[in-house]
Amino acid sequence: MAIVSDKGSKGPRGYFGIGVEGASKPMNFGNLARSANGFGASFVFTIAPNERIGKPPSDTARSRDHMPWYNFENAGDLVLPEGCRLVGMELTNAAIELPSFRHPTRAAYILGPEGGSLSAEMTERCDFIVKLPIHICINLAMAGAIMMYDRMISLGRFAERPIRAGAPVFGLPDHQHGKPLYSGSERLPGRRGRTWAVDGLEKRR
Secondary structure: OOOOOOOOOEOOEEEEEEEEEEEOOOEEEEEEHHHHHHOOOOEEEEOOOOOOOOOOOOOOOOOOOOOOOEOOOOOHHHHOOOOHHHEEEOOOOEEEEEOOOOOOOEEEEEEEEOOOHHHHHHHHHHEEEEEEOOOOOOHHHHHHHHHHHHHHHHHHHHOOOOOOOOOOOOOOOOOOOOOOOOOOOEEEOOOOOOOEOOOOOOEEO
């Protein structure tokens, strides 16, 4: 029998935003924005949309009331918070497959237009290019939702999946806090940095 945790799952630390370059279907962007709101995005954005986005009826959650919507005239005008990494999604041979990708703590995800690709200028600006392990193109709102779901399950805290089919046997474990580094304004004595083991030897960064 599964054990139900009363602590619940924990969302990822950090923040993210998601956007589309050259969006041509406002309803698709509305779907993407609605999903982004549900997954806890901090902002959404468009770059050089081919159609005025306005208030698409597909955004039934009215995400515009709950997070910022930004619009930029071109790839060069895109402004992101300091330290925010730009992650593009493209179905190319050189792209990183999403299941093998480590999401940045602070990230902005950018998708290309319906029936098109990211511009060369936008691709050049990206820190990473990732792809879904799929051999056909899919709706951009669906692709964005998969990206956000992967971020949630890989960076969030959830109970471990069981070996057999079904619910987890054990609930979400308690968070383990490290030793305090400061007392008041003074740093406590001891080694700096985290430690880990490699080939039986303790290393420190």
